[in-house]
Amino acid sequence: MLVLGIETTCDETAAAVIERAPDGRGRILSNIVRSQIEEHARFGGVVPEIAARAHVDLLDGIVDRAMHEAGVGFAELNGVAAAAGPGLIGGVIVGLTTAKAIAMVHDTPLVAVNHLEAHALTPRLTDGIEFPYCLFLASGGHTQIVAVTGVGQYVRLGTTVDDAIGEAFDKVAKMLGLPYPGGPQVERAAADGDAARFAFPRPMQGRPDANFSLSGLKTAVRNEASRLLEITPQDISDLCASFQAAVMDSTADRLSVGLKLFGEQFGAPQALVAAGGVAANQAIRGALHDVARQAGTQLIMPPPSLCTDNGAMIAWAGAERLALGLTDTMEAQPRARWLLDANATAPAGYGNTRAGF
Numbered sequence: 001m002l003v004l005g006i007e008t009t010c011d012e013t014a015a016a017v018i019e020r021a022p023d024g025r026g027r028i029l030s031n032i033v034r035s036q037i038e039e040h041a042r043f044g045g046v047v048p049e050i051a052a053r054a055h056v057d058l059l060d061g062i063v064d065r066a067m068h069e070a071g072v073g074f075a076e077l078n079g080v081a082a083a084a085g086p087g088l089i090g091g092v093i094v095g096l097t098t099a100k101a102i103a104m105v106h107d108t109p110l111v112a113v114n115h116l117e118a119h120a121l122t123p124r125l126t127d128g129i130e131f132p133y134c135l136f137l138a139s140g141g142h143t144q145i146v147a148v149t150g151v152g153q154y155v156r157l158g159t160t161v162d163d164a165i166g167e168a169f170d171k172v173a174k175m176l177g178l179p180y181p182g183g184p185q186v187e188r189a190a191a192d193g194d195a196a197r198f199a200f201p202r203p204m205q206g207r208p209d210a211n212f213s214l215s216g217l218k219t220a221v222r223n224e225a226s227r228l229l230e231i232t233p234q235d236i237s238d239l240c241a242s243f244q245a246a247v248m249d250s251t252a253d254r255l256s257v258g259l260k261l262f263g264e265q266f267g268a269p270q271a272l273v274a275a276g277g278v279a280a281n282q283a284i285r286g287a288l289h290d291v292a293r294q295a296g297t298q299l300i301m302p303p304p305s306l307c308t309d310n311g312a313m314i315a316w317a318g319a320e321r322l323a324l325g326l327t328d329t330m331e332a333q334p335r336a337r338w339l340l341d342a343n344a345t346a347p348a349g350y351g352n353t354r355a356g357f
Helices: 037-041 048-070 089-106 115-126 165-175 182-190 215-227 233-266 282-295 311-323
Strands: 002-007 012-020 026-035 079-085 110-114 133-138 143-150 153-159 272-275
Touching: 002 048, 002 089, 002 115, 002 311, 012 048, 012 311, 026 048, 026 115, 026 311, 037 048, 048 089, 079 089, 079 115, 079 311, 089 110, 110 115, 110 311, 115 133, 115 143, 115 272, 115 311, 133 233, 143 233, 153 233, 165 182, 165 215, 165 233, 182 233, 182 282, 215 233, 233 282, 272 282
Parallel strands: 002 079, 079 110, 133 272
Antiparallel strands: 002 012, 012 026, 133 143, 143 153
16 A cells, blocks of 8 residues: 655655555555745744745645655556645645645545644554554644553643643743744753753642643743843753753653553553654653653654654555555544544643644
């Protein structure tokens, strides 16, 4: 099975072709990603209108590159998948409309993919993991702990009640004058810092639920920074290191509770899986290894290039759904908001993140 995947939910324009074998194994034939960091850097964050225009300008060429690199013609495709949400609605419209046009012209099945489901299923592409497993999804727009029990079968065990982890990293970077994108800049500065210098809170630690909260921690960083008469580069490194350590400790505690809840409801997980852009943070990856070991399970993390937004994850989610006979019509709608767990309720901050979803 050959599937073209298109990703345009935020500030990456991406397309990929994957092959799914009858036994369920996957292979990436091409994976082209064009980041829009340069277009948004001077604004300190993603500007939806600029992102949408960039997707319009770039997508056709990126799809052509992905098909050429894969050595595949459109007539050979078994499906065309596009991220239909959640995300910046202008970009989602561009990707989904392009996929519909390709599917219509070549009489190919269309799959409208939930971007979050694509993250959730990526470890089945990279590691061939079986269900059920516990997913830690952390990005600029989302922080969730999810039980993944099958394709299309998700139970949210915990979520953020305010800021997502990636959003908090971006905002801390901005308040400290670090360039965009903020997450990697905070991680880089923290490497030279003293994590014990500032005693930041560990939000939600010890609570019986598996929810996250980052707003108070972000405020604590701002308060400490405001007390410094003149912030030196070392001050910035120490603030970043102390902030990152607090995030790591809080995340470890929340995930320990999430894995306990998973076990009570679904039995032992096949693995703890980390996905989303925050999973590319090396310090947080180290903390996740400790959590998995203490819980008696393995940690699986896709390569960093497949943790951030990309077309291969969309193509793979499309292939997983196609294998079950799940397709969509040309009436499939772009969605700015789309919960992974259909039975969950949206958290208070849903829709207020840096990426608008």
